[in-house]
Amino acid sequence: MTTTDSLRSGPGTTGRSGGGGDHGRLPGREHLPARQTAPDPSGVPVLDVVVPVYNEEKDLRPCVLRLHGHLSRTFPYAFRITVADNASTDATPAVAAALAAELRGVRYVRLEEKGRGRALRTVWSASDAPVLAYMDVDLSTDLNALLPLVAPLISGHSDLAIGSRLARSARVVRGSKREFISRAYNLILRSSLAAGFSDAQCGFKAIRSEVAERLLPMVEDSGWFFDSELLVLAERAGLRIHEVPVDWIDDPDSTVHIVRTATEDLKGVWRVGRALAVGALPLDRLARPFGDDPRDRALNGVERGLARQLIGFCVVGVLSTLFYLALYSLFRLGVGPQLANSGALLVSAVANTAANRRLTFGVRGRSGAVRHQAQGLVVFAIGLALTSGSLAALGAASGSPSHSAELAVLITANLAATVLRFLLLRAWVFPARARTRPRTSDDPEDLR
Known part of the structure; x- marks a missing residue:
C-alpha cells in the first residue's frame, strides 16, 4: 500500500495533487499577500506546519496546544497545523483526531507506514499552502524562531529555511554525546558532499511549496536522512537556503535511536554522493530556477x-x-x-x-x-x-x-x-x- 492510498485526513483537510514531475523553470519569488490572522478551515492558509509523530500520546496534545496558541497570538497570516501520524500503535490517533475536532486550523493525517521523510513528503505534496514547515513534537526549538524562519519564504527572498543549533549565536542545551554526534555528522556532510549549511538535522525547517513540488520527487530517503538529502539537492541546484540561529533544549526522553539513525545517514551520504558524482540527478534543470535572477x-x-x-x-x-x-x-x-x-x-x-x-x-x-x-x-x-x-x-x-x-x-x-x-x-x-x-x-x- 502506498502512502497516498493510506492518507486519511481529519476535519479541515484541503489539498492539491503533488505530481511534481515538471522540473521546468520556477516562477519568480513574490511577497505573499497578508491574510486574516485567524485560521479558517475553509480557506487556504499561508503556512502549513507539519508535526510528524509516532507513538506520542503523551506529548502530542501539549505540543499542539502550545503551537496553536503561539501562532494565534503572533503569526500575521492564516495557518494550519497538520499532525502526521506515522503508523502509531498507541493512543496517538485518538489524541490527534480530538485535537483536529477541537481546534480550528488543525488537521490529522494518518499514514500506515513509518518514516519522518515519508510523512513530510506525503503531507507537503498534498498541501495547498504556499509555505510548508515542520517541527518535532517535543518542541525543543524555541517557537519565537518560527516567524523569522518562514519570513524570508513569505517575502520571496529565499527558497528554504532551516533552524541551526550550530550557528555562532544559537543557544543550545544538550549533552556532550549528542553535541559530538551532531557536529561530527555535519562535518561529514561538509567534507563529503560539500554542504554549505551548518545544521542538517535540526527538526525545524520550511520550504516554499513550488520548490518542494520540484525537489521532493528527487529525494529518495523516507526516514531521518530526508532533511539532509533535501538540503544537499537544493544547495546543488543553486537554491537559496536561509539559516536561523535557534534556542534549543535537548529532550532527554527522545525516542530517536542514535546508532541506527547514524548508520542510515551514512548510507544516505554515500548514495547521494555517488549520484552526484555520476550526474544521475537532473539538478541542472534548476540551475537558473527563477525568472527574476539578476544574473540573467x-x-x-x-x-x-x-x-x-x-x-x-x-x-x-x-x-x-x-x-x-x-x-x-x-x-x-x-x-x-x-x-x-x-x-x-x-x-x-x-x-x-x-x-x-x-x-x-x-x-x-x-x-x-x-x-x-x-x-x-x-x-x-x-x-x-x-x-x-x-x-x-x-x-x-x-x-x-x-x-x-x-x-x-x-x-x-x-x-x-x-x-x-x-x-x-x-x-x-x-x-x-x-x-x-x-x-x-x-x-x-x-x-x-
Missing part, C-alpha cells in the same frame, strides 16, 4: 564576471601550458627549438582558444567560432613573438643552452604574455557585448 539581466555598461573569468582563464592557462610543454618536448625530439616551439604553440593555441571560448567566457554554439579562432591566432602570434624572441636572446647569450634552460625561459616568457593574452581575449576576441544578452523563458540554454 543584461545591463548596459555593467561589466560582470571578471573574477570567474580570471579563475577560468588561469585553469585553462595551466592546462594549456602543460599541454604546450609536453608538445614542445615531443617535437624537440625531431626538430630544432624554434620549429618545435612554433608547432607546440600553434596546436596549444587552438585548444586554448576553444577552451577559453566555452569555459572562461561562456560563448556557446558554432556562431563566430571561425572568427574567434582567427583572432586567437593573432593572439598566438604575439605569444610566438615573445617566446621566440626569448629563445633567440637565450641563444645569443649562451650559444648552446641546455634543454632545462630553454624550458625555464619559455615558462617565464609565457607568464609574461599571460596578462596580455587575457586582456586581448576579454576585450577583443570575446567582448562583453557578445557575451551578454537578455534571456527568455524558452532559451534552450536555461535547460542545459
